[in-house]
Amino acid sequence: MLRLVLLCAKNLRIQKLSGPTIFETLNFEVQARDRIQILASSGRGQSLLLKALAGVSDHLRISGDLSFEGESILHTSARDRRRRGLYYHPSEPMVFSGLSNLENFQLGLSRAQWNRALSLLQASPCAIPLNQSAEQNDIRQNTWLSLLRFVALRPKLALVDRVLSKLTKDDQKRFFKILSEFSPESAWVYPCSLGEFSIFKANKFWSLPPQRLIEKDLESESQSRPLRLESIRDMSSTRFPPKNFQSIQKDLWGLSLKGDLKFRQARGEIVGIYAKRPDEIFPQFFRDDANSARWQLIWKASENLRLKDLMMKTQGISIVSGYRMRNGMWPSQTGRFNLSFSYLRNQKRSWIPSKTEERLCLHYQSLLRLSSEDLDREMRWLSDDTQQKILLGRALSVEPQVLIAEDLTRGMSEAAKEEVYFVIRDLADYGVAVLWISREAQEMESLCHRIYSFSEDFQRTLELSGEELKLENLVEAVEKLNEG
Structure with a gap:
């Protein structure tokens, strides 16, 4: 009619x-x-x-x-x-x-x-x-x-x-x-x-x-x-991978911490690490002492290395943190500068051609629903949602095979969180391994394939997967873990 x-x-x-x-x-x-x-x-x-x-x-x-x-x-x-x-x-x-x-x-x-x-x-x-x-x-x-x-x-x-x-x-x-x-x-x-x-x-x-x-x-x-x-x-909008996205082997990397936790993370797998204080868990990955976490890149058959050494040797790992002012944000620079800065890691020269930068920004502007006005403003004047999206786009601009997200949705609105979840699931669909460190048990239940948690002294660990991966099980297991 x-x-x-x-x-x-x-x-x-x-x-x-x-x-x-x-x-x-x-x-x-x-x-x-x-x-x-x-x-x-x-x-x-x-x-x-x-x-x-x-x-x-x-x-x-x-x-x-x-x-x-x-x-x-x-x-x-x-x-x-x-x-x-x-x-x-x-x-x-x-x-x-x-x-x-x-x-x-x-x-x-x-x-x-x-x-x-x-x-x-x-x-x-x-x-x-x-x-x-x-x-x-x-x-x-x-x-x-x-x-x-x-x-x-x-x-x-x-x-x-x-x-x-x-x-x-x-x-x-x-x-x-x-x-x-x-x-x-x-x-x-x-x-x-x-x-x-x-x-x-x-x-x-x-x-x-x-x-x-x-x-x-x-x-x-x-x-x-x-x-x-x-x-x-x-x-x-546009989905994640650019045309030159590289194929990945089945098993990507493994983690060994002090204690009994040893696991391998496969391509397209979202592994969660639940912590009430993510800012205390994450530094354990960068410690310099003998008890620091050791990582192995299975797709490159590398030795067990500290994470910071591993990142110096490969361009396949990218980190994005919800603690924006402390980890990686340039508040006095524009959103465009912050978004394209990490792209230099894949370049032999120390500058980005303007056409290349514009093409890069347009791609992630569409993917993450950013406006051109936001990219032209200084980061300190942008909302928490926009700042976090720009830093996520910067982490993706290096085409990582492993993405480590530390409390990524911290301070974001519910609508912006939903958009980030869609991007993370897109990454997993295309074979990127995502290590999701968060304090939000509910979002981890709906997002992750497996969840790990640590005791307060980092001596004991727990793992939930499959049918065990429920909110009430996670909360109960974490309480028992901390009780010893």
């Missing part, structure tokens, strides 16, 4: 008034009853696109053709677009703390819309006292209050920024159920992370690699084959 085309963009170009082009030659359509998810190289890219379509940003220059219900809106104001039925919700709840919840909920609603809004409040799983001041609300109450009022406005097209991420997964499911009951004819466009993809039921998917928009029809995609997060990951 044909559906009304609400928003149509042809050769749309978006750039900052004094800055680079953000999107170039965008072509897409939004029809009535569409549910469109956006997965971008950065949250900023998602927000800028939505603000440009809603006309709420004065810092963007837009050219091309943009029409709503067949009429051009390219040079119209945000107020005029709202009158036509195109609404934008920012990433924060639209609630005024000086008003009561009732007064906040009535803002912008007509009498007919207000009668409808009362039934929306009753369907909410969150109790919102109408006579209470909004200043006393928690973030959950404010988010529900703002979103329910937004649904009550009955927009023809709703552009919703990252405000949905402030709700729990159960609340997100409940909201989309309410949306399907009270506003089935509206079209909604909203960003999501990889971890939220299965929650937000959509019929279309937009991927935003640098300066482009790729659209996928999820209904036709799911009819031809089962739709999985891995296939969405393929749609959204």
Whole structure:
């Protein structure tokens, strides 16, 4: 059945008034009853696109053709677009703390819309006292209050920024159920992370690699084959290995510590080391005394060596740490410099040609969902998520056969963690051995093939694998290990 085309963009170009082009030659359509998810190289890219379509940003220059219900809106104001039925919700709840919840909920609603809004409040799983001041609300109450009022406005097209991420997964499911009951004819466009993809039921998917928009029809995609997060990951960006990725032997390397722990790590295997203090475990690998850890590269038939000696002899090992300020980050340099710095290890010269650096940065910018603006800013002004992604990209730029990750997701948001997990699984799929050192037992349970842990004196060890690899088993075993 044909559906009304609400928003149509042809050769749309978006750039900052004094800055680079953000999107170039965008072509897409939004029809009535569409549910469109956006997965971008950065949250900023998602927000800028939505603000440009809603006309709420004065810092963007837009050219091309943009029409709503067949009429051009390219040079119209945000107020005029709202009158036509195109609404934008920012990433924060639209609630005024000086008003009561009732007064906040009535803002912008007509009498007919207000009668409808009362039934929306009753369907909410969150109790919102109408006579209470909004200043006393928690973030959950404010988010529900703002979103329910937004649904009550009955927009023809709703552009919703990252405000949905402030709700729990159960609340997100409940909201989309309410949306399907009270506003089935509206079209909604909203960003999501990889971890939220299965929650937000959509019929279309937009991927935003640098300066482009790729659209996928999820209904036709799911009819031809089962739709999985891995296939969405393929749609959204580049996968890990460059064209010259080297083949790897089955067994990569082995570890021998003081005590009874001796293991071999195979290609494509994610081995976890669980520690309450990863920053105490990791230095054991670099000790200079006779009891220091010894490593053997099986694929090169090397002798048992200390890790730092091993790294000096081979380019097949790379380390990335969650302790950014202490291990390897140049805070006064740009993200681009930090990302490409380790690439010099594979070069005979002491500098990188600008074209090579640009190609390298574009590859990992797409893989890790970074924006070009982030790469051009100094590292100290970037968020924890962006800093960690850049350092991960730097570790991958040397094409490692073994990646050691020390508390990699430390300080990162849940959405950014999900993206990192996808990259780590991609590495394992292509045969890279990952040694994952972390304090997060839950993430290790879902990510690792085997898990090891040490006693506080490093004299005793435990191993969990197969059916034993469960969260409750790991916590219980670590407690017994420390009790002796």
